């Protein structure tokens with residue numbers, strides 16, 4: 402039995418009328434791409450149409466809050482936004498400053514744009530942690546957190562969307 406992640410949702414959702422924005426950083430791209438794929442796969446399994454999933458990118462995680470704000474300004478009819486980034490701790494404090502500032506900004510962004518913002522930022526101490534959370538650790542846990550973010554997006558947009 403899968404013990405990690407969000408698991409089954411609390412009810413059945415019809416995602417067919419939802420318009421969902423994914424904005425992702427391009428740092429650690431192999432991991433990012435797996436997370437984005439997982440989110441899209443789970444959202445489509447909940448009825449979201451592929452043509453209603455808009456994908457945009459920014460250079461790095463630090464650009465996610467502003468990029469998400471402008472993304473919402475550009476696509477006024479989004480029901481929810483999933484910013485996705487992968488931060489991996491290096492030998493400096495860069496990781497801590499980006500992780501905290503970006504997290505706080507994404508949380509506050511919901512009040513500004515008045516639609517749910519799903520927290521799709523992986524803040525990992527090692528590359529192995531990031532690989533595992535993108536479901537890329539062959540033969541091990543293989544739990545892709547992107548799938549949880551896709552499910553959370555459908556639930557939040559359905560229950561608490563604009």
Ligand SMILES: O=Nc1c(NC[C@H](O)[C@H](O)[C@H](O)CO)[nH]c(=O)[nH]c1=O
Nearest residue numbers: 426428460461462463486487488489
């Ligand atoms: O440094 N590590 C990372 C990183 N740095 C770049 C930063 O987000 C930003 O793009 C630049 O500072 C320019 O503003 N961005 C990530 O998404 N993951 C990392 O692991």
